[in-house]
Amino acid sequence: MPCAAPITSREVVVSGTVKRRHSFDLCALMRLPTQLTGPLDVVCLSGRKVRTASEYKGVRLSALLDIAQLRLPHARDFARAYVLAQAADGYTVMFSWHELYNTPIGVGALVVYERDGQPLGDDEGGIGLISTCDLRVALRQVRALKRLTVHLAEPSGL
Secondary structure (H helix, E strand, O other): OOOOOOOOOOEEEEEEOEOOOEEEEHHHHHHOOOEEOOOEEEEOOOOOEEEEEOOEEEEEHHHHHHHHOEOOOOHHHHHHEEEEEEEOOOOEEEEEHHHHHHOHHHHHEEEEEEEOOEEOOHHHOOOEEEEOOOOOHHHHOEOOEEEEEEEEOOOOOO
16 A cells, blocks of 8 residues: 655645735745744653754744734734644644733744754655644644634623
């Protein structure tokens, strides 16, 4: 039985509750201010080390959101905003606006395109997302990142 070809991403689309739907291919990502992670252990839920990297290179997730610009009906609606990051295979992780803009998590939430000085290969998805400040990094690692969708949670009605 032949192995399935790896799923890869060559473009990330930002949509949802934004002023401008925006696409970022690899060249567009590389033109944005970069961030390096330094040494990083990718650890899964059980605590097992999945991989070690000397360095990932990418751009802050919040930088992509800043370009697309949140569309808010009311000024304080940012408190209800969250982002779903989805891989080509459907795997999805979530970040709240507060995490991305008001905690160290946001500094370490990166859309990545290089590991250890080399482009992410097809086996790593081409373009990915990694949350370097999480205790279990692998849980919010997205290979073959395709979509970032901004949502507003429903108001509580109180």
